[in-house]
Amino acid sequence: MSTTExxxxxxxxxxxxxxxxxxxILKKMRYGEATVTVVDPRSYMTYQPFLPETAAGNISPRHVVVPLRRVLPKAEVLTGRVTTIDQDRKVATIAPLVGEAYELPFDYLVIALGAVSRTFPIPGLAEQGIGMKGVEEAIGLRNHVxxxxxxxxxxxxxxxxxxxxTFVFIGGGFAGAETIGEVEDLARDAAKYYKTVSREDMRFILVDAADKILPEVGPxxxxxxxxxLESRGVEIYLSTSMDSCxxxxVVLKNGLEVDSNTxxxxxxxxxxxxxxxxxxPLGPRGHVDTAPSLQVQGTDYIWAAGDNAQVPDVAARKAGVxxxxxxxNAQHALRQAxxxxxxxxxGMxxxxxxxxxxxxxxxxAGLGLHKGVAMIVMGKVKIKLKGRLAWYMHRGYHGMAMPTWNRxxxxxxxxxxxxxxKREVVALGALESPREEFYEAAKPAPVAAKPVAAKTENEKANAS
Structure with a gap:
């Protein structure tokens, strides 16, 4: 990390x-006008809309992440976490991956932490659940399935x-519906290579507390x-939730009980x-409260946007909402940024x-290979597409929204x-513990106990 005035x-x-x-900021900034420092625990950005396709093996995991240092060569990129912020002193505390925490002064602040999985205190969830917020989880899910x-x-x-x-998916929004659609496709293709496993032997279950799935595209x-999804053999249970796993x-609130490793x-x-x-200042759900300008309420040097911000929808409010x-979603995040x-x-x-x-x-939304739904808004007209054409729209939109031409x-x-x-159906489960085999080969052999020598007749006599 460099020091600068x-x-x-x-x-x-x-x-x-x-x-x-x-x-x-780097594009609009004059030479030497300011120093841009980006802090994140990962050295790369993940394009989350592609995680279901990554889990299905349609996209290489390396291609859905963008290395920050490569894309931001003129910025300082620190791999760590910002644990606290002292607004009076304008100082942030940085906890690096290794070593002691240190303070970093700043003049302007951008809050772009995003979101994490929303979980509930369900017995067994922390031990059994698999999330879908990072590329590591997508790779892990693919290998696991x-x-x-x-x-x-x-x-x-x-x-x-x-x-x-038996595969259970909790949540029927974009992430849940797309993931179960892609994973069902993967399992269906993979089953062709197994002598005793067919698609009919599998059970896919989708659960959501709402009364519908994919609310983002309309009823x-x-x-x-x-x-x-039901035509592909997916069981869908709405207006219910999981009590324990x-x-x-798995025990659902509607009384259904199943055993599942996934x-x-x-x-x-x-x-x-x-x-x-x-x-x-935070909103009722924990988002940073911002003005329409994306400035944090009550400040003139802090901005926030994306999933961690409560941003007024000016266009909807003008329309009377x-x-x-x-x-x-990615649509707003890109434009807000x-x-x-x-x-x-x-402001500077x-x-x-x-x-x-x-x-x-x-x-x-994509629901597997050649399958999808799309709602395109053009002024006051809503165009609704489904099937292969919607799938093309899904891939076209997100393909062009992917950061950098390289990716x-x-x-x-x-x-x-x-x-x-053909789709790759190899599981690389050893990726999760790559050193295990080497450790088994290299660990020292247990020390054998020394044999106890038999006592002579004289020693027996002395002992008695």
Whole structure:
């Protein structure tokens, strides 16, 4: 980390908003005008809409992440966490991956921590659940699902087999519906290579507390998505929730009980809880309370955007919707980041701030290969698509929204190869503990106990 007398713009979080805001600031900034410092516990940004396809093996895991140091060569990138912020002194406490924490002064602050999985105190969830917020979890889910097929094919115990081939997904929003659609596709393709496992042996269950799935695309397309998944053998239970999943024994509120080795949790997100330690004004759900300009309420040097911010939806409010807030999705995050970057430059130069205003352009969702739903908003007209055409819209939109041309090209290359080559169905479970085999080979052999010499006749006589 370099020391500088220039003003420091501290960006907390290197996700979608943090990356794009930092790029925008660096692009608009004059040479030597300020130092941009980005702090994140990971050295890369993850494009989360592609995690279901990563779990299914349609996209290489390396291609859905963007290395921060490569994309932000003119910024300081610190791998660590901002644990506290002293607003009076304008100092942040940085906890690096290794070593002691230290203080870092700043002049301007951008809060872009994003969100974490919203969980509940359900018995067994912490031990059994698999999230879908990071590329590591997507890789882990893929390996785990394929390993379950290996187990089922190799055992003669019917109970073990049934538990291995039951897959439970909690949450029917975009993340849940897309993930179960992609994973069901993966398992269906993989089953062709097993002699004793078929798709009919598997059980896929989707659970949601709401009375519908895919609420983001509207009730009609949501109903189509539900009917489509059910036609592929997915059991969907709405208006219910999971009471417990201790040791993989899943108990639903509607009375259903199943045993499963695979419990995927995609029941929404919540703002990063560390925000409570920053001393910022928070909304009722823990989001940073911002003005339409993305400035944190009551400050003129702190901005926030994305999933951790409560941003007024100016366009919806002009249309007569009271207390409308921008939903947490990539569509808003990308546009908020650009406005935020411009406003940071304006604030640094003493110019007025610009309000963030964006009308919803719709939503797209993929439900597996060649399957999807899409709602495109053009003015007052809503175009609803389903099937293969919606799937093309899903891939086209997110493919172009992927940061950097390097990653766009790699993602489209993965898709192109997938058109001609069969899906990879190999499980690399050893990735989760790669040193285990070497450790077994290298660990010292146990020391053998020395044999006890037999006593001579004289020693026996002396002892007596």
């Amino acid at each position: 220039r003003p420091r713009i501290l960006v907390v979080g290197g996700g979608y908003v943090g990356l794009y805001a930092a790029r925008r 394929l390993e379950q097929l290996d187990k089922a094919d190799s055992t003669t115990d019917e109970e073990i087999r049934r538990k291995a081939l 009609k397309l949501g109903q189509y998505g539900k009917a489509h 201790v040791d993989g024994h 419990i995927v949790w995609t029941a929404g997100v919540k703002p990063n809880p560390v925000l409570a330690r920053y001393g910022l 009271e207390n409308a807030w921008c939903p947490p 650009k406005v935020l970057g411009d406003n940071v430059i304006s 130069r003493g110019f007025p701030q610009k309000d963030y205003e964006h009308s919803n352009k719709g939503a797209v 766009k090209i790699r993602v489209f290359a993965d898709w192109t190869l997938g058109m001609f080559l």
